[in-house]
Amino acid sequence: MSKIKIRGICRDYVERRGKGRDASGELSNKVSVLSGVDLDIEEGEMVCILGPSGAGKSTLLRIVAGHDKASAGSILINDVEVDGPSQDNIFVYQQNGLLPWYSVWENVELGLRLIEDEAEKNNRIHEYIDIVELTGFESHYPHQLSGGMQRRAELARALAVNPDILFMDEPFTGLDYLTHLKIREEVINMHSFYQKTTLMVTHFIDDALIMADRIVVLGERPAKVMMVEKLDYPRPRNIDKDPGLSDLRDRIFLMLGVSYVA
Numbered sequence: 001m002s003k004i005k006i007r008g009i010c011r012d013y014v015e016r017r018g019k020g021r022d023a024s025g026e027l028s029n030k031v032s033v034l035s036g037v038d039l040d041i042e043e044g045e046m047v048c049i050l051g052p053s054g055a056g057k058s059t060l061l062r063i064v065a066g067h068d069k070a071s072a073g074s075i076l077i078n079d080v081e082v083d084g085p086s087q088d089n090i091f092v093y094q095q096n097g098l099l100p101w102y103s104v105w106e107n108v109e110l111g112l113r114l115i116e117d118e119a120e121k122n123n124r125i126h127e128y129i130d131i132v133e134l135t136g137f138e139s140h141y142p143h144q145l146s147g148g149m150q151r152r153a154e155l156a157r158a159l160a161v162n163p164d165i166l167f168m169d170e171p172f173t174g175l176d177y178l179t180h181l182k183i184r185e186e187v188i189n190m191h192s193f194y195q196k197t198t199l200m201v202t203h204f205i206d207d208a209l210i211m212a213d214r215i216v217v218l219g220e221r222p223a224k225v226m227m228v229e230k231l232d233y234p235r236p237r238n239i240d241k242d243p244g245l246s247d248l249r250d251r252i253f254l255m256l257g258v259s260y261v262a
């Protein structure tokens with residue numbers, strides 16, 4: 001049984017200003033963003049979704065997480081139809097999701113309100129703050145942290161909840177290059193340890209190649225799945241040293257309309 005079943009998902013928006021292309025390609029103020037997306041995601045799998053900007057990647061992720069409604073099609077998680085957001089899933093957004101008036105500790109604690117045993121709760125907060133290497137910064141507020149530290153605090157908060165599924169929308173956006181690589185490595189390590197089913201949207205092809213168990217490429221709007229590729233490459237991965245991965249990178253770039261990459 002697949003963990004997540006995405007069946008024929010379509011999403012139209014009504015444009016108030018100007019016209020776009022509808023599902024049949026005609027100019028209309030009903031703009032078709034997703035047109036029949038089908039995909040199955042297995043338990044514990046890390047799936048990365050790539051696609052051109054504006055293809056509808058974030059829209060698809062929001063629909064799967066129950067934060068937006070599809071115009072047609074259905075989403076099943078554990079064979080139950082998704083009808084809204086669930087406590088079991090966590091969404092890590094592109095923009096910072098920390099509450100600015102709460103400390104790191106309090107931000108992580110937020111998702112654990114339902115744990116009544118104080119000792120257990122405190123242990124859990126310590127554990128995850130330690131995993132993301134923020135020990136010593138518990139009482140700092142988000143504005144006192146670097147962008148990378150904020151991202152780590154957010155990951156700690158998301159993982160401490162022990163979610164059934166982790167949704168991440170461009171989680172490395174806005175980080176400097178080295179921090180990006182470090183946090184990526186942390187996410188990979190955390191995934192190999194906790195094996196959370198993870199659905200991540202990114203526009204960084206290399207991130208998908210380094211991280212994913214499977215890569216899904218969406219086409220131009222109205223988007224459909226153009227390519228699904230299983231990555232049976234050992235980790236840690238090095239794209240330049242693995243001909244299979246470099247070849248796949250070339251194919252994905254080509255598919256996204258870039259024929260030469262230095």
Ligand SMILES: Nc1ncnc2c1ncn2[C@@H]1O[C@H](COP(=O)(O)OP(=O)(O)O)[C@@H](O)[C@H]1O
Nearest residue numbers: 013014033051052053054055056057058059060
């Ligand atoms: N709430 C909305 N109302 C109208 N149009 C929207 C809305 N959200 C997204 N869109 C449109 O849907 C398209 C896809 O958006 P999005 O899912 O954010 O793309 P991506 O994440 O792939 O860059 C965009 O062209 C955007 O203009």
Ligand SMILES: [Mg+2]
Nearest residue numbers: 057058059169
């Ligand atoms: Mg997006």
